[in-house]
Structures are given as structure tokens and as C-alpha cells.
Amino acid sequence: MKLREQIEKYIPYNAQEIKEQEVILRYMDKFDNLLTRDNEFAHFTASAWIVNEERTKVLMIYHNIYQSWSWTGGHADGDGDLLHVALKEVNEETGLTNIKPLSEEIYSIEILGVPAHEKKGKHVATHVHLNVTYLIEANESELTKIKPDENSDIKWWGLEEAIEASTEPEMRVVYRKLNNKLKGF
Template sequence: MTCRELIYDIERYCPFNEQEEKDKALILNWIKTNDNAFSRENAVAHMTASAWVVNKNRSKVLMVYHNIYHSWSWLGGHADGETDLLAVAIREVKEEAGIRHVQPVSKEIFSLESLTVDGHVKRGCYVSSHLHLNVTYLLEADSEEAVAIKADENSGVAWFTPEEALVKSTEPWFVEHVYAKLLEKMKTI
């Protein structure tokens, strides 16, 4: 997917709520005005892709215990120059959860978020606070497939019921503004 195709997909995406409406405008402006919007070299904000991974009957959600945030969270990562964010989301799920079989429920964008990232140490280097301008995709995997941690990023991989997923995360803003929204959106598909 080219940058132009991604911009088109974001432009035609129908926001679910006011948060997505505001974040959609922010993301589009950032991509259009920053040549390095898809690179971590942009220390203010850069594009990321996340995956809300569910099983076939939508009774379980896949989460990882994120080492930096010390919380159970969705899966995803940095674009690192790629503009095909669906491919980034799928790759990140395979890497972070150790599963091989994951597919999009739809190739359409599932949600949009502007996410604050507090300053932290990664691989011995300080990373300043910044924004992740995030595109989320709804993916499906088999909850019976074996999972494996990616020790440099997480220390747990597990499937939870949607209700458990909300309780397991220790990041209140994510629970209220992201995960609860994603669960609500799942009811509409």
C-alpha cells in the first residue's frame, strides 16, 4: 500500500466517536505535512499500527504483557518507514505473540487513535515522550494455536474474554478510551 492509498483509506474512514474524528484530522494533517511521519526519527510523532486480535467466535481477545508499560495490552508496533499499516499490524502480531496464522477480519481500518507515549528507557537509551499516530485493524487468529513471548518486548501472551481484557489492563486511559471502544465496535460487525 502506498502512502497515497493509506491517506485515501483514512479519509474515507467513518469515525466512531469524537475522539476518532479529532484524531483522524490530526493523523491526516501529520502524514500530509511530515516527510518522516512513518519513521521513529520523527521524535514528536510517528505512525504506528495496532491489532485487536479476536478468535473466530469473538469470545476471546489476544493480549501481551508489555514490558515498558507493565500492563496487558493490544499488539502492534512502529511503521518504521512502511506505509502498509495492515502488513505492519500482522507482522507485529506474529512477532509479539509467536503465532503464524493471523488474518484480517477486514482490510478496512477498524479504529484510529492519537496515543501519548511517556518518556522511557528502551534498550538502554532514553526515548523522549511523543505521540503514536495509530491505525488499528481487526484481526482473527485461532485461540488454540500455541503462543510465545517476545522477551525483549513482553513477558506474557494470553487470550482473555472481552470482559477480562478490560480488567487485565492497568492503563485506565486505554481501558476507557481504546479497549472499551474496540469491544463496542466489535458488536457492530
């Protein structure tokens, strides 16, 4: 199924997702380069909310740019299969190989503001990520591996602890939503 169909088919969880689904679809109508960073204002990213088999913990990385505990994820970079992107990012950022999506359906959508920052010696202007999140299960006992150019730590957190571990207030709102959705999954 194509990305647009997946986003159209997605049933929003709350008012935030209703509005952001509408905006994402409108952007898709206006821009043909949202899958790449060529669109310097808005582009697609994919994230993973990684849970253990009991769904009592989430795996987070300590993100070097944001200096905060964070989910895994990354830019689509031309790949319209955002589940593939999310799984690839889980593997790259944690080293995990024994991972599986709990559904191939989108778990959550967000439009995330990204402040200006430096990356690999270049200035990146303020922009937004049109983010699609997937719920991924991993084995808590599998060894992890840090990706030094992106993160400096990896840790399993209790669901509430994960929210508190983030130093980004706007992401705490997102993580709380993901955990609340998990209760009904």
C-alpha cells in the same frame, strides 16, 4: 490504496476518532517523515485487536515497558502498509502464524501519548503514536510464543476481562471502544 486515502476514507466511530482523524491528516500535510521514528514527536504505529473465531475473547500480551496487558503492535518504520505492519507485529509478539484480518479496512484510529522511557539503554522522549488498528482473527488453540525483549506473557481474555486487565486507564478507554465496535461487526 495509500495510507492517506485509507485514513481519509475511514468513517470515524465516535467524537474521539473524528477529531483524531482530522489531526492525523493535518500532521500528514505538515510532516513527510511520520512513517519513521525520525519524527521524534509523532509517528505512525499499527496495532491489532486479536479476536478468537467466536469473537468472545481477545489475545493480549503483557508489555514489558508499560507493565500492563496490552494489544500487539509496533512502529511503521518506513512501511506505509500498516495492515502488513500489524500482522507482522502479531507474528513477532505472539508467534501466531494462522492469523487473518477480518477486513483490510482500518478498524480504529487513535492518537496515543507515550511517556518518556528507556528502551535498549537509550532515553526515548515523550511523544505520540498516530495509531491505526486492525481487527485480526486467530485460532485460540494455536500455540503462542513470548518475545522476551517486548513481552513476558500472552493470554486470551474475555472481552470485559481484557479491559480490566490493562493497568493503563487511557488504554482501557481504547479497548472498550474496540469491544463496543466488535458488537456491531
